[in-house]
Amino acid sequence: MLNIADTLYDWCREARPFALATVVDVSGSAPLPPGTSLAVDTDGHTVGSISGGCVEGAVYELCVQVLRDGDSPARARFGYSDDDAFAVGLTCGGEIDVLxxxxxxxxxxxxxxxxxxxxxxxxxxVAQVVDGPDDLLGRTLHVPEGTGAHRGTVGDTNADQVVAAQARAQLRAGRTRRVEVGGDADTCPERLSVLVHTHASRPRLLIFGAVDFAGALSRAGQFLGHHVTVCDARPVFATRARFPYADEVVADWPHRYLERTEVDGRTAICVLTHDAKFDVPLLRLALSLPVGYVGAMGSRRTHEHRQQLLREAGVPEDRMARLRSPIGLDLGAHTPEETAISITAEIVAHIHNGTGLPLSRVPGPIHQPVRTTTGLREEEPQTWTPNGAPHLED
Incomplete structure (x- = not known):
């Protein structure tokens, strides 16, 4: 529902009733993820999309029916139709559950x-009950960040506390996700399936090295929705004028800045200096932090020398394995702009457990689920290792 928050906010302020259709589960390939919503008000005005156009007409009619007939929620499942090309269905081949x-x-x-x-x-x-007893279906719980308070209800006091705790965990992870709760006397007796909608703070992209590549990368990071920081020890290069797309530009030694700034499991660190006096203390610290991605620029010779220095600095092999170096996917990138795409493509692939291969060469569903633990992305065996880009020569 948060994808259409602006319009829903206006409707709520006007006390205007509306029907809310939400994708609560996805099987196989589908255009939009769980949590995506479409809404219809009592005047027939529509906002949002749940399928990119495939089943919008049918969902609209279901919304009108729910508005007309009363308060009982309705459920529908839409999938691909082999028999009738004009039937309601997802031409992408997946299936979606809609509440x-x-x-x-x-x-x-x-x-x-x-x-x-x-x-x-x-x-x-916002936690929304999407499966459970009929009288609880559709109930919501509002959980703001940084407070133990929550508003709304999805059941009794125990159920609300359990769901609120799950919602806070997903908010820390910055991920909209369906979770199962309850089913035991100690927490809540009712078994509930809850879709946690999250609007998290922007993930951080920390770029170290005020070089030309950093300018293009900061622009790409901003486009992808990151909070971008560019840091360099040289004040003459670390200026706002050179990096207009960065949210902040810091003149300080990279490792010293990293020591004092906040990071989490969604933070991506890109080291573009390929200079040992900056790289080694910075990477030694970065590889010890619970961040989502650490990459470093340089030729293969630079990479090998850097690894040797990091080992001499006491970095253990399990931490060394986290380093993406040379940074980026093998796109044949040469220009700063191409290199920025190479780097951000690797970050996206890493976050979503992608292979980095052309989709035409990858069998199975296009969209793969991402597994998380307590806000940190779980590491899974890598079936493909990028050659790295750009390939710089010393």
Whole structure:
């Protein structure tokens, strides 16, 4: 629902009832992920999309029906139709489960607070019951960041506390995800399937080295929604004028800045200096932190020398294995702009457990689920190792 927060916020402020259709589960390839919503108000106005156009008409009619018939939520499953090319179905071959519910803003005042947080850019999670007892289906819980408080209800007090804890965990991970809770007397007796919608703070992209590649990479990072920082020890190069797309430009020794700044499992660190006096203390620290990605630029000869220096500095092999060097995917990149695409492509592939291969050479579903633990991406065996780009010569 948070993909259409702006419009829903306006409707809630006007106390305008609406039907909310939400993708609550996906099987195989589907155009849009769980948590994506479409809404229809009582005047027939529509906002959002749940399938990129494949089944919008059918979902619209279901929303109108729910608005007309009352408060009971409706469920529908849409999949690919082999028999009728014009039948309602997903031509991409996947299947989606959709939950449609009537929302009365006056009855759910906590929802406007959650939508207000999204509109203002504040981190927030909304937990929505998508499977369970009929009287709980569609209920929501609003969980803001940085507080133990929550508003709304999905069941009794124990159930609310359990769901709120799950919502906070997903908010820290920055991931919208379906979780199963309850089913035991100690937590909540009702077995619930809850979709946690998250609007997290932007993931950080830390770029060390105020070089031409950093300018292009900061622009690509901003386009992908990262909070971008460029850091260099040389004040003459670390200037706002040179990096207009960065959220912040820092003149300091890279390892010293990394020591004092906040990072998490979604942070990507890109070291572009390929200078040992900067790289070694910086990478020694970076590889010890619970960040999502660490990459370093340089030729293969630079990489081998850097590895030797890191080993001499006491970096253990299990940490060394985390280093993506030479940085980027093998796209044949040469220009700073091409190199930025190479680097960000590797970051995206790493986050989503992609192979980096052309989709035409990869069998199976296009979209693969990403497994997480407590906010950190789980490492899985790599079936393909990029050759690296760019290939710089010393």
């Amino acid at each position: 449609v519910q009537r929302v009365e803003p006056a009855a759910d005042p906590h929802l406007i607070d959650a939508l207000d947080a999204v509109v203002r850019g504040r981190p927030v999670a």
